Amino acid sequence: MPTHDDTEPKLTREDVIKVAMLARLALSENEVTSLTQELTKIVGFVSQLSEIDTSDVEPLAHPLDSQNVFREDEPATSLKTADALRSAPRHDGECFLVPAVLGESSSA
Amino acid sequence: MSAETQHPFTTVIGLEVHVQLQTKTKLFCGCITTFGSPPNTQVCPTCLGLPGSLPVMNRRAFDLSLRAALALNCKIALFTKWDRKNYFYPDLPKGYQISQFDLPFSYEGHLEVCDPKGAFEPRTVRITRVHLEEDAGKSMHDETAGTADSRIDLNRTGTPLCEIVTEPDLRSAEEARAWLNELKLLLVYLGVSDCNMQEGSLRVDANVNLHIPQEDGRLAKTPIVEIKNMNSFRSVERALVYETERQWGEWQATKAEIGSMPKQTRGWDDSAGVTRGQRHKEESSDYRYFPEPDLVPVTVTEEQVTTIRSSMGEPPAVLRKTLADRWKIPANDAGVLVNQGPELVRYFEDLATRVGEGKVASNWMQQDVLRTLNERGGNITDFPVRPEAVADIIARVQKGDFDTSRGREIFASVVEKGASVAEVVAGMGIAAVDDSDLRALCEELIAENPKIVADVKGGKEQAAGGLIGQAKRKNPNVNPGKVRALAIELIRALP
Ligand SMILES: [Zn+2]
Numbered sequence: 121m122p123t124h125d126d127t128e129p130k131l132t133r134e135d136v137i138k139v140a141m142l143a144r145l146a147l148s149e150n151e152v153t154s155l156t157q158e159l160t161k162i163v164g165f166v167s168q169l170s171e172i173d174t175s176d177v178e179p180l181a182h183p184l185d186s187q188n189v190f191r192e193d194e195p196a197t198s199l200k201t202a203d204a205l206r207s208a209p210r211h212d213g214e215c216f217l218v219p220a221v222l223g224e225s226s227s228a
Numbered sequence: 229m230s231a232e233t234q235h236p237f238t239t240v241i242g243l244e245v246h247v248q249l250q251t252k253t254k255l256f257c258g259c260i261t262t263f264g265s266p267p268n269t270q271v272c273p274t275c276l277g278l279p280g281s282l283p284v285m286n287r288r289a290f291d292l293s294l295r296a297a298l299a300l301n302c303k304i305a306l307f308t309k310w311d312r313k314n315y316f317y318p319d320l321p322k323g324y325q326i327s328q329f330d331l332p333f334s335y336e337g338h339l340e341v342c343d344p345k346g347a348f349e350p351r352t353v354r355i356t357r358v359h360l361e362e363d364a365g366k367s368m369h370d371e372t373a374g375t376a377d378s379r380i381d382l383n384r385t386g387t388p389l390c391e392i393v394t395e396p397d398l399r400s401a402e403e404a405r406a407w408l409n410e411l412k413l414l415l416v417y418l419g420v421s422d423c424n425m426q427e428g429s430l431r432v433d434a435n436v437n438l439h440i441p442q443e444d445g446r447l448a449k450t451p452i453v454e455i456k457n458m459n460s461f462r463s464v465e466r467a468l469v470y471e472t473e474r475q476w477g478e479w480q481a482t483k484a485e486i487g488s489m490p491k492q493t494r495g496w497d498d499s500a501g502v503t504r505g506q507r508h509k510e511e512s513s514d515y516r517y518f519p520e521p522d523l524v525p526v527t528v529t530e531e532q533v534t535t536i537r538s539s540m541g542e543p544p545a546v547l548r549k550t551l552a553d554r555w556k557i558p559a560n561d562a563g564v565l566v567n568q569g570p571e572l573v574r575y576f577e578d579l580a581t582r583v584g585e586g587k588v589a590s591n592w593m594q595q596d597v598l599r600t601l602n603e604r605g606g607n608i609t610d611f612p613v614r615p616e617a618v619a620d621i622i623a624r625v626q627k628g629d630f631d632t633s634r635g636r637e638i639f640a641s642v643v644e645k646g647a648s649v650a651e652v653v654a655g656m657g658i659a660a661v662d663d664s665d666l667r668a669l670c671e672e673l674i675a676e677n678p679k680i681v682a683d684v685k686g687g688k689e690q691a692a693g694g695l696i697g698q699a700k701r702k703n704p705n706v707n708p709g710k711v712r713a714l715a716i717e718l719i720r721a722l723p
Contacts, residue, residue: 138514142314142514142516144316181307181309181331181519181525182309182519182521182523182524182525183521184524186524187524187525187526187527188524188526188527189284189285189523189524190284190285190286190287190290191258191284191285191286191287192286192287192288193251193252193253193286193287193288193289194252194253194258195252195253195258195259195260196253196257196258196259196272197258197272198258198259198260198269198270198271198272199271199272199273199276201266201267201268201269201271204268204271204272204276204382205268207278210377212379214266214267214268214379214381215267215268215368215379215380215381216268216318216379216380216382217377217378217379217380218318218367218377218378218380219376219377219378220369220376220377220378221317221318221319221367221369221378
């Protein structure tokens with residue numbers, strides 16, 4: 121039954137639902153169906169690259185041919201608190217306000 | 229012997245430590261990193277993750293993390309890059325943390341720990357990797373206020389963090405605590421971090437499970453549990469002791485082995501003294517790392533590594549030995565001094581230089597300075613008696629103005645009154661006893677103690693010791709050694 125060979129990527133509904141969950145996107149059943157089709161096409165398109173033999177090519181860490189960009193450890197002026205908070209949907213003048221976060225702070 | 233070692237299993241512990249680096253500014257922007265400032269006063273478009281902002285790497289943060297890795301005997305990658313770790317949390321404004329995934333700048337190190345009292349065998353703990361990443365902000369939720377909101381302070385966001393991951397090489401809670409102490413000491417000595425746990429500059433998570441030999445020779449392993457929320461090294465030790473016992477109980481009840489369930493995270497409740505299962509964050513391990521497009525890679529040369537290595541100063545393990553050699557003090561004394569941190573060692577070396585004799589200085593450090601410091605609490609840099617004052621007291625003792633026990637009273641009084649040594653000496657009516665006073669005193673004692681005089685004349689010089697107490701009662705400022713010597717001289721001269 122499968123018409124594609126093993127190297128061709130196949131995206132399942134479950135993959136799409138999982139990625140949507142990780143991206144905090146609430147998708148309707150119809151959206152899951154259409155996105156599964158669309159994403160399969162996109163991944164298939166990109167996967168054409170895998171036909172190229174890259175065994176002699178160094179992995180590319182960054183598209184820019186540049187390295188070692190640093191700044192010195194010198195303080196710069198920060199924003200005023202009011203400006204930092206200005207574009208937030210909700211704040212109390214000191215902190216950003218968000219719906220209750222239960223449990224611990226995310227550990228880095 | 230700690231409780232867990234009595235059981236027929238091995239406790240296997242690995243640690244994951246995050247330390248904030250001692251930089252003036254954040255990892256990718258010029259906001260300062262001062263602890264305890266009012267919320268959201270140390271933020272800018274970059275650390276707020278506002279559109280159009282770009283991160284630029286702080287050179288000092290990179291150098292400090294290299295220093296940490298070298299001190300931990302790690303191999304240094306000559307090519308390193310950063311990656312995005314994607315997750316959603318309100319204290320992470322960009323929606324991703326800039327971290328290192330597949331090419332950390334260092335790997336495969338080790339750090340030894342010994343127990344001076346021999347409570348455990350010296351242990352070499354392998355370091356899996358050390359990498360450089362950014363910290364998240366803080367979310368605060370006041371449950372008593374009954375509000376539905378959490379408050380977010382992003383001052384900490386973007387603070388440079390060194391993540392140090394060990395292999396599961398520790399075998400008891402006690403070892404874990406001792407190793408953490410050694411790690412902290414190392415990082416403080418090298419100026420990498422202040423490692424202040426109260427201020428969150430050092431944070432520890434622990435992975436623990438049990439290896440239980442079975443009758444058929446197989447080794448059963450209990451599911452690995454990650455423990456979080458430990459706010460002191462003592463908490464780490466207590467949490468590990470608790471968790472070891474809990475897993476042993478669980479094993480006996482369920483025989484559940486590793487792989488039978490997903491890795492569990494448990495939070496340490498310090499006041500209750502228990503670990504509690506935390507709500508399982510579904511798929512939380514799926515961080516969809518990808519290379520950070522906003523930062524270019526960093527290359528390191530062998531020359532840079534050599535330069536940093538040569539400017540690092542002595543790590544505590546080396547300093548314990550050199551301090552002992554330099555000042556001719558016992559290894560144990562040197563260990564005690566080094567374990568108190570670099571400021572105390574500076575204090576000691578200042579004192580020893582003034583006194584010109586390491587052993588005397590070390591004795592005063594161990595017996596008077598450290599004891600008083602422990603009683604008072606606080607830091608040696610704020611200690612009211614400076615090395616010059618202690619040296620002054622020691623010099624007066626050596627000159628014979630008063631004896632050591634009197635000197636220690638003076639020390640205590642200088643601490644208590646915050647006065648100078650000269651003021652205390654004057655205030656206590658301590659004046660050097662001059663030679664004619666001493667002679668008069670000894671003659672008086674000889675007249676009053678015919679028995680002792682007879683004994684000394686008969687060759688029992690140690691009998692003169694009986695005069696010392698009496699001499700001190702007559703004049704507390706007399707030097708016992710001088711009294712003894714002069715009394716014997718006078719008795720011998722008697723007809
Ligand atoms: Zn900033």
